Each structure stands twice: as structure tokens, then as C-alpha cells.
Amino acid sequence: MKPAPFRLERPDTIQALCRALAKHGDSARILAGGQSLVPMMNFRLVTPEVLIDINRVDGLDYIRLDGDALAIGAMTRHVTVKESALVKANVPLIAKAYDHIAHVTVRNRGTIGGNLSHGDPSSELPAVAICLDAKFVVSSSEGNRTVRAAEFFKGMFETDVSPGEFLSEIRFPVAARNQRFGFDEFSPRHGDFAIAIATVALEMKGDTCVSASVVHGGVREMPGQVADAEAALRGKVVSGEQVALAAKATASIEPTLQNYHGDAAYKSDLLRALTARALSQAIGEG
Amino acid sequence: MNKIANVAEGPAIETVQINVEVNGVAYTRYVEPRLLLSDFLRQELGLTGTHVGCEHGVCGSCNVMVDGSTVRSCLVFASQLDNAKIETVESLGRVNALHPLQKAFWEKHGLQCGFCTPGMLMTAKELLDRNPRPTRDEIREAISGNLCRCTGYQTIIEAIYSAAYEMQGATNG
Amino acid sequence: MAKESHFLEMSRQEEQPRSKYNWIGKSMKRVEDPRLLTGKGKYIDDIELPRMAHAAVMRSPHAHARIVSIDTSKAKKLPGVLLVMTGKEAAEVTGPTASFASPPVTQWAIATDRVRHVGEPVAAVVAESRYIAEDAIDLIEVQYEELPPVVDPRDAITSTGDAVLHPERGDNNVAMHRILNFGPLAEDFAKADHVVKRNLRWSRVAGMPMETAGAVVDYDEGTGKFTIYANTSMYNYVGWLIAVSLKVSASQVNIIPTLAGGSFGSKLFLHKVPTIAATLARAVGRPVKFIEDRMDNIMSSDNHASDRIYEAELAVKDGMMTGLRFKVIDDYGAYLQYGYGTHGNALSQVTGPYKIRSVGMELTAVFTNKGQQGAYRGFGSEVANFVLERLVDAAAAELGEDPTAFRERNLIEPDQFPYKIPTGNVYDSGDYPAVLKQAKTMLDYDGWRKKQAELRKQGRYIGIGVATCQERSVFSSTEFWFLNPNETPGFTLTSSPEGIQVKIDPTGKAFATINAPFWGNSPETMVVQILAEHLTMDPADISVSYADSDAGLNGTGPGGSRYTVMIAGAITGAAKKIKTKLLKVASHMLEADVGDLELVDGHVSVKGTNQKKSIPEIALHAHYFRLSMPLEDRELTSGIDATHVYDHPFTTMPKEDRSDLGVFYPIMGNMCHMPVVEVDIETGRISFLDYVAVHDAGTVVNPMTLKGHIRGGTAAGIGTAIYEHLHYDKAGQLTTASFADYLIPTAFEVPQDVRAGHVETPSPFTEFGIKGGGEGGRMGAPAAIASAVEDALRPMGIRVESLPISPRALREKIRESERLKA
Ligand SMILES: Cc1cc2nc3c(=O)[nH]c(=O)nc-3n(C[C@H](O)[C@H](O)[C@H](O)COP(=O)(O)OP(=O)(O)OC[C@H]3O[C@@H](n4cnc5c(N)ncnc54)[C@H](O)[C@@H]3O)c2cc1C
Numbered sequence A: 001m002k003p004a005p006f007r008l009e010r011p012d013t014i015q016a017l018c019r020a021l022a023k024h025g026d027s028a029r030i031l032a033g034g035q036s037l038v039p040m041m042n043f044r045l046v047t048p049e050v051l052i053d054i055n056r057v058d059g060l061d062y063i064r065l066d067g068d069a070l071a072i073g074a075m076t077r078h079v080t081v082k083e084s085a086l087v088k089a090n091v092p093l094i095a096k097a098y099d100h101i102a103h104v105t106v107r108n109r110g111t112i113g114g115n116l117s118h119g120d121p122s123s124e125l126p127a128v129a130i131c132l133d134a135k136f137v138v139s140s141s142e143g144n145r146t147v148r149a150a151e152f153f154k155g156m157f158e159t160d161v162s163p164g165e166f167l168s169e170i171r172f173p174v175a176a177r178n179q180r181f182g183f184d185e186f187s188p189r190h191g192d193f194a195i196a197i198a199t200v201a202l203e204m205k206g207d208t209c210v211s212a213s214v215v216h217g218g219v220r221e222m223p224g225q226v227a228d229a230e231a232a233l234r235g236k237v238v239s240g241e242q243v244a245l246a247a248k249a250t251a252s253i254e255p256t257l258q259n260y261h262g263d264a265a266y267k268s269d270l271l272r273a274l275t276a277r278a279l280s281q282a283i284g285e286g
Numbered sequence B: 001m002n003k004i005a006n007v008a009e010g011p012a013i014e015t016v017q018i019n020v021e022v023n024g025v026a027y028t029r030y031v032e033p034r035l036l037l038s039d040f041l042r043q044e045l046g047l048t049g050t051h052v053g054c055e056h057g058v059c060g061s062c063n064v065m066v067d068g069s070t071v072r073s074c075l076v077f078a079s080q081l082d083n084a085k086i087e088t089v090e091s092l093g094r095v096n097a098l099h100p101l102q103k104a105f106w107e108k109h110g111l112q113c114g115f116c117t118p119g120m121l122m123t124a125k126e127l128l129d130r131n132p133r134p135t136r137d138e139i140r141e142a143i144s145g146n147l148c149r150c151t152g153y154q155t156i157i158e159a160i161y162s163a164a165y166e167m168q169g170a171t172n173g
Numbered sequence C: 001m002a003k004e005s006h007f008l009e010m011s012r013q014e015e016q017p018r019s020k021y022n023w024i025g026k027s028m029k030r031v032e033d034p035r036l037l038t039g040k041g042k043y044i045d046d047i048e049l050p051r052m053a054h055a056a057v058m059r060s061p062h063a064h065a066r067i068v069s070i071d072t073s074k075a076k077k078l079p080g081v082l083l084v085m086t087g088k089e090a091a092e093v094t095g096p097t098a099s100f101a102s103p104p105v106t107q108w109a110i111a112t113d114r115v116r117h118v119g120e121p122v123a124a125v126v127a128e129s130r131y132i133a134e135d136a137i138d139l140i141e142v143q144y145e146e147l148p149p150v151v152d153p154r155d156a157i158t159s160t161g162d163a164v165l166h167p168e169r170g171d172n173n174v175a176m177h178r179i180l181n182f183g184p185l186a187e188d189f190a191k192a193d194h195v196v197k198r199n200l201r202w203s204r205v206a207g208m209p210m211e212t213a214g215a216v217v218d219y220d221e222g223t224g225k226f227t228i229y230a231n232t233s234m235y236n237y238v239g240w241l242i243a244v245s246l247k248v249s250a251s252q253v254n255i256i257p258t259l260a261g262g263s264f265g266s267k268l269f270l271h272k273v274p275t276i277a278a279t280l281a282r283a284v285g286r287p288v289k290f291i292e293d294r295m296d297n298i299m300s301s302d303n304h305a306s307d308r309i310y311e312a313e314l315a316v317k318d319g320m321m322t323g324l325r326f327k328v329i330d331d332y333g334a335y336l337q338y339g340y341g342t343h344g345n346a347l348s349q350v351t352g353p354y355k356i357r358s359v360g361m362e363l364t365a366v367f368t369n370k371g372q373q374g375a376y377r378g379f380g381s382e383v384a385n386f387v388l389e390r391l392v393d394a395a396a397a398e399l400g401e402d403p404t405a406f407r408e409r410n411l412i413e414p415d416q417f418p419y420k421i422p423t424g425n426v427y428d429s430g431d432y433p434a435v436l437k438q439a440k441t442m443l444d445y446d447g448w449r450k451k452q453a454e455l456r457k458q459g460r461y462i463g464i465g466v467a468t469c470q471e472r473s474v475f476s477s478t479e480f481w482f483l484n485p486n487e488t489p490g491f492t493l494t495s496s497p498e499g500i501q502v503k504i505d506p507t508g509k510a511f512a513t514i515n516a517p518f519w520g521n522s523p524e525t526m527v528v529q530i531l532a533e534h535l536t537m538d539p540a541d542i543s544v545s546y547a548d549s550d551a552g553l554n555g556t557g558p559g560g561s562r563y564t565v566m567i568a569g570a571i572t573g574a575a576k577k578i579k580t581k582l583l584k585v586a587s588h589m590l591e592a593d594v595g596d597l598e599l600v601d602g603h604v605s606v607k608g609t610n611q612k613k614s615i616p617e618i619a620l621h622a623h624y625f626r627l628s629m630p631l632e633d634r635e636l637t638s639g640i641d642a643t644h645v646y647d648h649p650f651t652t653m654p655k656e657d658r659s660d661l662g663v664f665y666p667i668m669g670n671m672c673h674m675p676v677v678e679v680d681i682e683t684g685r686i687s688f689l690d691y692v693a694v695h696d697a698g699t700v701v702n703p704m705t706l707k708g709h710i711r712g713g714t715a716a717g718i719g720t721a722i723y724e725h726l727h728y729d730k731a732g733q734l735t736t737a738s739f740a741d742y743l744i745p746t747a748f749e750v751p752q753d754v755r756a757g758h759v760e761t762p763s764p765f766t767e768f769g770i771k772g773g774g775e776g777g778r779m780g781a782p783a784a785i786a787s788a789v790e791d792a793l794r795p796m797g798i799r800v801e802s803l804p805i806s807p808r809a810l811r812e813k814i815r816e817s818e819r820l821k822a
């Protein structure tokens, strides 16, 4: 299990990175934390000709408030995000999700940008990004463009980042006072990728839900909104009964991502249970 | 990048120069970009205390410290580590002068075959560096990315717990 | 059955259990540990020889296929590649691998014309580095003609044509079909007032140590000798079979054991890896290292474990279990390296700790397109424990009785030993009620039952499991062959010895050499404690090393929970010789009669006086002062050394017609596991609220390391029960072939505290009464966990009949139960 040969580029600046990306086009892969890419290279499932190591690139590792968004640089390590007071205070849903992501050593090295660029449907962060309608800043020598989370993910392990481009920043809307969040997942072992994920963001007016974002993960090729569950909550006083109705509404999501650890029926069961739990968490009863 | 023939009958392989400090010793080496840190440590430097159990990032046997944080050495290329400071199990204690963690693993029977042990020790060291008085739950969380097939973990957790107290005691008084 | 006291007359025990020991029974820190803790332990991948090259193996992507052609030309041209060898080329110089099956199943270390499972080797490469070797593998082009894959063991029975894996053995995939009955089976079932029936499934898992298998081989063309470093065991027992494969004499292969980073049976007789490395080293003229990577290891390390389907029945009369019968299909995979040993093994304790008097087995062993079975902690007996305990729980439930009360009544009583079970095996000793009682007390069984009822009212599903199981220890080799067809029993070996060499150096320190490897157990610590006991020495003055096969005495190595018992026997024999010599030399030094001397506290002294000589004084004298001692004593030679080979303490032959299998696994441990679990019925997650495991392993040499086996084995048993599965899909692809999918429990999936307890019933047959305990918790945990989960879900009427009870599988059952209710 040794990787195939490749050439290494080690840019120090964003400009140099852009040049390297432009030069190598689709023969190059970006290497961030390597926690998803290197296992695939060791299995020789991926054999890039050129690897562009972005670990030395200046200016991609930050967490800062920028207007009504919390901006996180793509190369910010999981551990930094997980422990950030700024994140906890402003985007509490990320902090909740991080309780379920990998193990300390993987988090030391893995990055939020690498995670989202990987587009793994069983990962927590894509679901969170969609739930919060995060914005992805995609950069290249041509400049920057911003993509909504729901458009960033194109399919399993596929994103809107084209050859020559890279993900530079993710912008999460700062939580409003009247927002409530919940996250739950099921993984067979602690720290494993999820078999199913449910994450919710509710905008409340008193006990009434003004708008709801309910997102599934791990059950289809991409995480996505559960519109029926959202409809069941919108404009309602959120109680146990409403939670149950919303959870039941997840039946409209047909799980297509199946493997030994989770078939469609199981994933449906999980999605229902996890949605209920995430909602209860959000309204403070979980 | 340099091009040197680094194997007798082999091709001219592109290598990159790295300067690293490993267990306090400075090395300058030319490495093939794809050389995994685990292989670099074991094969180039002869530091075979770092073990390789899966080469896909799950078992934690290969955990070493890079610039004060643990990494899976099977998921990092040596070529990425120019100017890094690396610590392996060999940096802890010696057979006749064990580190308190090693001593505690010995006393509490925190190892059987010993294969996971170097990775466990480095992970435990990182934990205690960051959190000198962890609870058992915090220890469990910290080592949850390290598989041990022999012990059932209980004695490993006890060992780390008791080492923490031992080390605190030593520094407090 | 009644007490069979005459067996006691066969005992060769020399050292009886004592009420007080100096070193036995102490939780001594392990002498192995300091080097392991500092990264100085030498495992196989740490071996490096000058000019060493590296091998990698190309593996079949297909479950079943004919190899039509292999084109290695591109691979050979890759710079840095030294050799590319196909199976056909290898077969020109190296013969098939060893098989203990009869009739044998031909297997080549590298497949020649047909691949029979995913991951089977088809070619090997030697290169300057493992990286280049893998590059070369990508350049080998193999043309396959796919054959129908056989995946479901039930289908294997009726396979025909191209689906038959080994046509030379018959025209279907049945490796063997055998019916054996013991005791008044028909009568017991006819007279039963209650018969319990269950269909049970035990799925394929593996030992999966953190270290894979490997070998480094140097071939000396001048002498024709292979030096093989490997993390194999049994190298002083059947290691010479590697020489047979290599077509050289046994003396032309020297096997040097390295530390093994765990085995759990998986490296019991690891021979394919060294055979491949040796074949390559001979061909390439340089030392070759071949270390399996994890892929290699999961798919093709000959270490998959029992994979069985049972239809089982238990006869009960007046609340007493009388008869047990079962049909079992066992999926052995593509080959059959150990024959049907796993079923032979299970028959040693098939009736458990109970007074069941008849047994019937119908075994159908089949070939399928999967990795072949090897050994894993329990060697088939852990499965039999699970099957029996499931039936026992079912009987208690159907009769409306508490599962511990039902068991208690059926347990063999302490005064019934030695106790012969229907298959012919004998249980040496035990106190099963005491073990059960201690477990109940430690758990507060009654307290948990109350809590369970309260929590159930709150909608929580708590289950209390119980398993009272045997842990047979010290195998006799007859189990490997007595199930072979009577007319072709094969190589009917009857020895499984263990040897030791002990020397006292001139400074009075002891040095022992053992003939089996370290594989995570504590052989050095055991030797030090037991030898210190015998020689009244300080353990710090004893050191231990491992013999290679050139220097080695007979030694079978760890496995079947045998090592501590067997090495204790060997030590006892050698220590007696050493002691005799010490006394003799001292008698000359002290000018006293040997009969007046005693060895106490590291000194030989004249009884009742203060005249004495220390072991170092005697040793110096013995080594360098021969002329100072009487020349007439012709047998007195310089130095102090002894070897001793200890044979199985108590075993007999099976009857020709197999109506009685003889005594083959008599040193009988016992255990009671009691887990308390909670099931999250929405997700199927099982979590542990408590866990008690009480074991009786006879006289305990080191309570700390024994607890280690109990807890480690329990963790492995949890993996088997809930998380692990080598799962093949319909095409014969292994869908769980990585550590991301083959789920070894982490620190979160095991109980926070497995509370271990000991009961000590010494064996009347072994030295000091020691019994084995190495297979530990895995013998009982799967049965106990199944019991607990079924108990938790009793309100839903859910049965646990199939392992693993993964969250998905469990939720499936709950969903079905909810559907029926609705
Ligand atoms: C044992 C283990 C357990 C894990 N458990 C979890 C878990 O529970 N949940 C979870 O979410 N993850 C888990 N992970 C994965 C982990 O979170 C990874 O860190 C993450 O998926 C990838 O981030 P990375 O920085 O390591 O990216 P890399 O592995 O370096 O890259 C991943 C992919 O993204 C591309 N890429 C990286 N950065 C960029 C960029 N800025 N722009 C464009 N493309 C880019 C790469 O080319 C590559 O294709 C686990 C990993 C391991 C080894």
C-alpha cells in the first residue's frame, strides 16, 4: 500500500498556488491535510501526476468575523476550528458537529477546506454547510467566485471546483439570537464517518418556528434539504408532536447510498430518529 | 527539486531536499516525494519504534509528533516536512530510564504485544502536554483513534491516568 | 456421567499446588515490556539485512477465475525491478504448501492456473523498494476467464461444473460430510419433555492483529541454506514443512522467530508468506523482505475464522438438559490448511459445563470462494459455546425460569471430577457453581434485575446476559485429524510437546531458551516466575531468549491456551535436573551428603546447620573447578545446564470408529460472563452498563496478565458479537476489506470496566495445577452479549440468532417486530 510516484509542488503564496494550478490543470491534485487523499493514494485509488502541497501557502489559515459571516480559511485545521471560541460563539452548529468528526490525530492534520473539497457524503461538514447555507469562495488566477453550499456539492466526491481552481474560504452566516441548532448522527464506532446524519437550524419567534432548515447526510450521494420536514415545522409551535411529524416526513428522502453497514431501510430509520433527536436538541429538549 | 540516482540500478528519481529535526537530531536528506513519513523514519533513519499497522490512517500505530502535535505518519509525506521537528517513541525514555508514561504502561499492564504501544504513548504524551490532568473520559476520547487488539484499552486508560498524576506530583512538589 | 477417578492415576503431576508461593501468583511486571515500551522490540518489519530487496504480491481481483495468461514484460522493464515471478514459474521450483487436511487440498503459495478467492496471489515482484515493487504490479497484465463464484455455503453443497473449486476431490464443493453420535442420543430426544430448537449463524471474522504477517529470507547459494526471519509460531513443531515446500532438507531451513505484534491464532503456522519470500530470495540471489500490507492481510492471510450455520436442538427432561444435537455447515473458504481441526476442537467441550449426556453432530464442511480458514482465539470452540449458550437461554426462557437458576441446576458438580463427557474428553476439575455464584455476586445480579424492571417502565431496554462456558486448554494434536475420514485419517500425529533449555552461568544467573515465539502473551514472564519459584532465585537474575529452529528443541508454541501449562511442565523437568546438579556440586563443596542438603532462598544448605553455598558460588565451582571434585564421579561434567521436553500431561487416543474421541483437551477452564447492556431501539446501538467476567484458570501464575487476557479477549469478543464481519457479496468481493469497514472496537465500544474475578481450581494433571487462559474472554463474550441483547429486547420477542448483531441487523429485527405489532 504505497502511493504511485508523483511530482511535488510546494507553493508558498496564493499567487504561486494559482500559477501551479493553472500550469498543471487536471493532472494535479491539491494536498491539504492528506487525511482523505493520502489513504486513497496508498490504496492507489488515486494516482495524481502532480501533487500541489498547499500546507505552506500563506494566508489560508484563519478564522475571522467578516460582516455577518464567520470566514474560515480553507487550510484551517480541524483542531483549530473545533477549539475556536469564535466558532462556538458565532456558529455553534459547527462546534456540535465537530464532536463527531474523526479523532484527535486526524483533526490535527485534516483541514476544513480539504474536508469540504473532498465532498464525502458521509462527512458531517457538508451537511452543516448546506444547513446553514454557507458560501464557498473558489479562487484561481482569474480571481474569486462565491458558490452557495447547495451548489458547491455536485455529487459523491464531486464539487464545483474545476481544474485550476481551489477552495480558499468558507463563509458561515453568524447565528442570529433567535436561531436554534441541532446535530446528530449515527456511526458504528466513535469517530467513524456517519451512516446517517441529521442537522437542523430553526429560526424561532417565541415558540413558533419561522423558518426551518433540516438537512440529511450520509444517506444519498449528497447531503440535502428535507423539504417535507421543513414544511412540517414552518409556522408551527415546535413541540414533541411537531418534532415527530417532521421526523416522519424524512420518509420522503430515499436513501441511495448503501453499503454493508447501512442499507436503505436502516438509513431511513436512522434519519427519522436522528432528525427527531436533532430537533429536540435544538428546542432544548434533547 | 534535485535529480539524483538514488538506487543503484534504479531510474533517476526526482527527490526533494528536507531538513528535519528528529528526536533532537538534525538531518538533511533527499527523499522521493512519495516517501511516507513512516517509511522515512523506519527505513531512512532506522527508527523502527514507529509501527505501521494499516497504512490507511485508521489504526494509529504510526502516530508520531510533528511540531508538537500527533500525526499519522502513514498519511504524511516526508517531503512535506522541511524544517519540521519530529518526535517518535524513541524520544521518550530509555530501557533503564523510562518516561513516566512508559513506566505507568509497564506497571498497569497497558500493553501485551506492544505493537500499538508507540502510537498510544505518543498520543498520550500529546494529551498530557495539552491537558495535564485529564479525566478517564478525556483519555478515552484521546486514544479513540488508536486501535489495540490485545488489551481491551482499560489498562491503557488506567496507565495514562496514573502517569498524569505521577507527572503532576513530580512537578508540583 | 459419574466421577471417573481412575483417570487420576494417569496424572504425571510432579509439583502439587501449594498454599504459598514465592513468585507464582504474583502480579509481577512483565519482563518483556521495557524494550517494547521504548521502541526497541524487534518485530519482523524491523529486520534489515544487507542488500535486502523488497517483495510485493499481485492479487486476484476475482473470486473465482482461470488464469488465461500473464504478461510480465512491462513490469520487468521497470527500473529497480529485480524479479517478476508468476505462480507457474514459482511452481517450477517450489512445491505446494503444507496441508493438514486428508485427503489434502493442493494449494500453491502463488496460484498457478486458477484463483479461488479475491486476494489470492497470482504473481510476485522483487524490487529495490516496496514502492517500486508495487509500481511493477500495476504493470503486470493478467487475463482471467471468470468462473461462477460460490459464496453461500448452502449453495456450495450442490455446486456443479465450473463452480467446483477442487474437481480432483469430487464433483461438488463438499469437503467432508460426517455424522458422529455419542451417548444415548435417540433416547434422550425421545424421552424429552421439552425440545428447544434454534437456527444459528456465526459469521466470519479474523484475529486481525495490529501487525500483519511477514518474512525476511536470506538464501545462501553456497550452502543451499535458507535463513528465514518470520513472525510465525510452531516453527519448532512443523516449521520443516516450509523446507518440504521449498524442496530442500529440513536442515537447510533455519527459522528465526521475531516478536509478533499480536496473533490471536492468525500466525499459528504462518507459512505461505515465508515460502513466497524464500522462493523469491532463492531466485533473485538477494535477501528478500515480504511484509503483508493490511489489504494482503485481510483478504489473504489464511486466518479467517469459523463461518458456520447451525440447526441445533436441545433435549430437556424434568428441567435437566440431557441431549444436544446439531447440523452444522462450515464454510472453510477456498482451501483447508488445518483440516477440520476447529470442529475436533469444539467437541472437547461441546456439552459445556453441563451434565448433558448425549451429543449428535452432522458436519458438512464446504469450499467457497473466500479466504481459507485459519485459527482465531477459540479455534471453533468459542462458536460451540455460543451455540450451546443460545440453546440454554432459550430453554430457560421457554420453561419460564431465570437463566442463572436453570444453569445452576444443570452444572456439573464439584465432586464429579474428573468428569467424562459424551465425546470421550475428560474435564479434569472445576467448581462451576462457585464461578457462577461469584459472578452473580460481583454483578449484583438481583439488584440489576430490579433496576432492569424499573428502567423498562421508563421505556429503556436493559438486558442482563449470562454465559457459563468452558475454556478448554492445552490441546492434544489428535483434534487435527480424528474427524478426517476413518479410512484416510492422514498424518495422525500425537505429539504436541514444549521444550526448554536452562543454563546457570558462572555468575549464578539463569538463562532460559524457549522454543516458541512471543506473540503478545508473556512467555518470558511466565518462565521467569516459574523458574524463580523452582530455583528459589530472584526473578531479576533470570533471562530468557528464543531458540531458532537450528538450535531449537521440540516446541509447539502458543495456541489453544497451552503455553503456560506446557512451559511450566518443561521448566519443572529442567529445574529438577538443575537442582540435582546444584546439590551435587554443593555436596562436594560442603562435603556433605546430597540427602542432607536443601535448596532454600538461593542457597544450598546442610539441613539444620548454617553451612551453605549460594547459587553463584556453586555455579562458579561447577563451571571452573572440575578437578576440585572427585574424578570417580564420571557423570559430573563442567557447567550447569539442562534441557527438558515436556509432552502433553494427559491425552489418549481416539477409538478407531470414533465412538469415543479419547481424552484430548482435559485441562478445563471455566468462566461466567455477565454483561449488562442497553439497546437504543431506534438506532440499534448496543452499549455496556456493566460487565463482570469470572474465570477459573486453575492456579494463576500472574493475575495481572491473566486479567489482560480476559479483558483483551472480551474486547475481541465484543468485536465478534457486534462490529466485525468479513462480509463477501454475491460476486465474492470482500466488502469489508479495510479498517474503515472491518470494525475493530475502539476504546469507546468496550465497557469502561470489565470487572474480572478469579476462582482457582487447580488441575490434578499439570504442574502446580495451572490451567490455560490465553484465549480468555473471547470464549465467553459473544455468547454473553447475545444473551444480554436478547434479554433487553425480550418485551419485543426478539431472538438473537445470528452474529454479528450489528446496529443495522438489530434494527432490522426491531423494525420487523414493530411492524408485526402495528
Ligand atoms: C481515521 C479517520 C477518520 C475520519 N473520520 C472522519 C469523520 O468522522 N468525519 C469526517 O468528516 N471526516 C473524517 N475523516 C476525514 C478527515 O476529516 C479529513 O481531514 C478530510 O476529509 C479531508 O481533509 P484534508 O485536509 O485531510 O484533505 P486532503 O485529504 O488533503 O484532501 C481531500 C481532497 O480535497 C482536495 N482538496 C483539499 N484542499 C482543497 C482546496 N483547498 N481546494 C480544492 N481542493 C482541495 C484534495 O485534492 C483531495 O481531493 C477521517 C479520516 C480518517 C483518516
Ligand code: FES
Binding pocket: B051, B052, B053, B054, B055, B056, B057, B058, B059, B060, B061, B062, B063, B072, B073, B074, B075
Ligand atoms: S499505520 Fe498509520 S494509521 Fe495505521
Ligand code: FES
Binding pocket: B110, B111, B112, B113, B114, B115, B116, B117, B147, B148, B149, B150, B151, C210, C261, C262, C520
Ligand atoms: S498491545 Fe497489542 S495491539 Fe495493543
